[in-house]
Amino acid sequence: MSQLAWNVNGRDVELPGVSRETSLLHLLRNDLKLNGPKYGCGLGQCGACTVWVDGVAARACVIPAHGVAGRRITTLEGLGTRGRWHxxxxxxxxxxxxxxxxxxxxxxxxxxxxxxxxxxxxxxxxxxxxxxxxxxxxxxxxxxxxxxxxxxxxxxxxx
Missing domain, CATH: 1.10.150.120 ([2Fe-2S]-binding domain)
Incomplete structure (x- = not known):
């Protein structure tokens, strides 16, 4: 386990104790309490967990959080805001x-x-x-x- 950092929805986030097995989806939903990305199939085939990694659509359920440390992650919550939606x-x-x-x-x-x-x-x-x-x-x-x-x-x- 180690301390990692990401930029999530325009905000720098640093978390200690992230295991190598932790998926980006788990990190987003469980550690950061972002409910936009959903767990669907766990295999990257249904698209419910789609987020952007450096502006490119990616399936968060199959991406290790360690693999995208230091990168820019955008979820539905970061795409737009109520009153100023994408x-x-x-x-x-x-x-x-x-x-x-x-x-x-x-x-x-x-x-x-x-x-x-x-x-x-x-x-x-x-x-x-x-x-x-x-x-x-x-x-x-x-x-x-x-x-x-x-x-x-x-x-x-x-x-």
């Missing part, structure tokens, strides 16, 4: 894209990462990007609408 968060709310909400974190984080790389993705690119994020409720139609709306909102802000 355009993807706002679009998901406007489209009522979540039913149970369990997949919401991963979908939003993955979609926001896509729009950061490609502000004008086509429908197939959005589908491809989100194909590794599972929604058990079947709100994929609303999720697609939300991501497309967020891309259009970004266009409106650029004008």
């Amino acid at each position: 355009p993807v968060q706002q679009a998901f709310e406007d489209a009522q894209a979540a039913q149970c909400g369990y997949c919401l974190n991963g979908m939003v984080m993955q979609a926001a990462a896509l729009l950061a790389r490609d502000p004008h993705p086509g429908e197939q690119k959005i589908r491809d990007e989100l194909s590794g994020n599972l929604c058990r409720c079947g709100t994929h139609v609303e999720i697609m609408r939300a991501v497309q709306a967020a891309a259009l909102a970004a266009d409106d802000n650029d004008a």
Whole structure:
């Protein structure tokens, strides 16, 4: 066990006693009490635990916390704030894209990462990007609408 540091949602965090077996998801949820990333499958296949590591979408359940020490971690809580939400968060709310909400974190984080790389993705690119994020409720139609709306909102802000 050792003391490690990260930048989580813009804040420097240092924790003692982090074992080598501790996943980033465990650290975020249990040690830092961030509820955005969810435990889904534990295998990195469902996307519920998606966070950004240095701006790139990653599955926190399969990343050792030690492996990303010193890096910049962004969770749903750091993407935007109530009253000043990220355009993807706002679009998901406007489209009522979540039913149970369990997949919401991963979908939003993955979609926001896509729009950061490609502000004008086509429908197939959005589908491809989100194909590794599972929604058990079947709100994929609303999720697609939300991501497309967020891309259009970004266009409106650029004008």
